Amino acid sequence: MSSHASDIIIFGARGDLAQRKLLPALYQLDRAGLLHPQSRIIGVSRDGNRDSFISQSLENLARYVPEKEQVTQEIETFSARLDHQCISFTDAKGYVPLAELLLQKHHDRVFYYATAASLFGPISQNLHASGCLNSNCRVVLEKPLGHNHESSAAINDEVGKYFTEAQIYRIDHYLGKETVQNLIALRFANPLFGSQWNCDHISHIEITVAEKVGIEGRWGYFDEAGQMRDMVQNHLLQLLTLTAMEPPLDLSADAIRNEKVRVLQALAPVKAVGPDKHVIRGRYTEGVVDGKSVPGYMNEEGANPNSSTETFVAIKAEIRNWRWAGVPFYLRTGKRMKQKLSQITVHFKPHAYYIFNENQRSVARNRLTIRLQPEEGISLKILNKDQDLSQAMNLRAGSLRLDFANDFGRNRIPDAYERLLLEVVRGNQYLFVRRDEIEHAWHWCDQLIEQWKQDDSAPQGYSAGSWGPKGADLLIMKDGNCWQEDL
Numbered sequence: 001m002s003s004h005a006s007d008i009i010i011f012g013a014r015g016d017l018a019q020r021k022l023l024p025a026l027y028q029l030d031r032a033g034l035l036h037p038q039s040r041i042i043g044v045s046r047d048g049n050r051d052s053f054i055s056q057s058l059e060n061l062a063r064y065v066p067e068k069e070q071v072t073q074e075i076e077t078f079s080a081r082l083d084h085q086c087i088s089f090t091d092a093k094g095y096v097p098l099a100e101l102l103l104q105k106h107h108d109r110v111f112y113y114a115t116a117a118s119l120f121g122p123i124s125q126n127l128h129a130s131g132c133l134n135s136n137c138r139v140v141l142e143k144p145l146g147h148n149h150e151s152s153a154a155i156n157d158e159v160g161k162y163f164t165e166a167q168i169y170r171i172d173h174y175l176g177k178e179t180v181q182n183l184i185a186l187r188f189a190n191p192l193f194g195s196q197w198n199c200d201h202i203s204h205i206e207i208t209v210a211e212k213v214g215i216e217g218r219w220g221y222f223d224e225a226g227q228m229r230d231m232v233q234n235h236l237l238q239l240l241t242l243t244a245m246e247p248p249l250d251l252s253a254d255a256i257r258n259e260k261v262r263v264l265q266a267l268a269p270v271k272a273v274g275p276d277k278h279v280i281r282g283r284y285t286e287g288v289v290d291g292k293s294v295p296g297y298m299n300e301e302g303a304n305p306n307s308s309t310e311t312f313v314a315i316k317a318e319i320r321n322w323r324w325a326g327v328p329f330y331l332r333t334g335k336r337m338k339q340k341l342s343q344i345t346v347h348f349k350p351h352a353y354y355i356f357n358e359n360q361r362s363v364a365r366n367r368l369t370i371r372l373q374p375e376e377g378i379s380l381k382i383l384n385k386d387q388d389l390s391q392a393m394n395l396r397a398g399s400l401r402l403d404f405a406n407d408f409g410r411n412r413i414p415d416a417y418e419r420l421l422l423e424v425v426r427g428n429q430y431l432f433v434r435r436d437e438i439e440h441a442w443h444w445c446d447q448l449i450e451q452w453k454q455d456d457s458a459p460q461g462y463s464a465g466s467w468g469p470k471g472a473d474l475l476i477m478k479d480g481n482c483w484q485e486d487l
């Protein structure tokens, strides 16, 4: 538990993110005894009052928290922490009662902006003008932070007028996933991998984040963003940096973030158009997901017939540094794919000299798969002698597997937002994205998106419920490799 009481003030508290993710996560932290007894949760929205906010929040707890974790006494304790302020975010005068409420207590203050990024500047300015800010404040910024380097820098500048970098917590919820944090333990606590993690021993790395969901009624947002801004700029690049970074000096936030930034700086610009391009854009057409027919992207509700937005991206990326020279990083992510699957697959090089059955040469390689979700775990493919009496030494591939849920006896893996909210309350920034990091990521994505703007070809179609367009298979097959979906 944090040694200080905190006031957690959520802007956009009646919106989807707050109701579906943030309040259930805070309830779980409270149940686990991780919130200070005096901490308060103050929802801010432009309509409603304390009673309607509490009843909406309790209804949604009942909806989003698994039934066996809904305990009457714990729900009562949690609801006693809830309070509400009715403010239109751009109305400076509306902040006066909030300031009065905050000044009643000497609590740390966490302002969570669960609303559009265009409001981050005005909210910060109004908090400042009304006297809500002091040196014990932190601010949490939701994604997407802008739609390119320039707009992201403008938002950072606005918020930066009122909060120092040490007070700003930029969310990428993938960093809150336990399996993503485990990448640091796996790489740097295991000497076995530490010594092999480079271009001398690794031939290529795949990062797949496949989603089964479509755009879930978010046409207005998604058609502006596309899968590149929605998933690659943040989640996939975070996975890439954690996979590729040098060992940090220690586990402090800046030591880790310094190394992640170095990877982003070493990312080579990618050719995104033309016959020798290293990027494939796709868009789902109608198909079947989980036995149910679903419409194509262009037939989703609110669709714009002139849209050229991608719902799938595959990229062959290259990191220009000593460790990774010549090792392709294949990234792919898409909506409405065959299954929900996030995993990193590391392919090790074969031995330089081979003494076994020539027909089995192609399988004689090790592969490490890190399954981030679902069925979180790790698998290492190794070669053994086939257990039979044949004269030849036949090889058989088998896997050493770790299944986090069963093998670690955890009955629940905490949701990413639980971890992230807890670290904000504790004042630990290591799971949050630093300004230079987000801006380097935008810079790399911008050069690629700019090339698409000069290209009038439509994204390649793929059937909903498949693994993406043919072009994505060709991209990796050209190098003699193929995408892995198994563990």
Ligand SMILES: NC(=O)C1=CN([C@@H]2O[C@H](COP(=O)(O)OP(=O)(O)OC[C@H]3O[C@@H](n4cnc5c(N)ncnc54)[C@H](OP(=O)(O)O)[C@@H]3O)[C@@H](O)[C@H]2O)C=CC1
Pocket: 011, 012, 013, 014, 015, 016, 017, 018, 045, 046, 047, 087, 088, 089, 090, 113, 114, 115, 116, 117, 119, 142, 143, 144
């Ligand atoms: N939902 C999700 O799963 C995710 C969301 N995000 C990000 O989180 C943020 C919030 O998303 P989400 O919850 O889905 O969005 P919602 O639209 O559901 O919630 C935003 C809330 O902000 C309120 N709001 C907007 N403008 C004002 C204003 N001027 N004054 C007072 N209240 C205002 C809205 O009120 P009203 O309803 O009255 O307009 C709404 O309740 C966005 O930046 C989004 O990109 C990021 C990742 C996932």
Ligand SMILES: O=C1O[C@H](COP(=O)(O)O)[C@@H](O)[C@H](O)[C@H]1O
Pocket: 211, 213, 230, 231
């Ligand atoms: O940030 C986002 O992430 C989700 C995918 O998150 P996951 O935790 O379910 O893997 C994605 O669906 C959404 O479009 C995007 O905005």
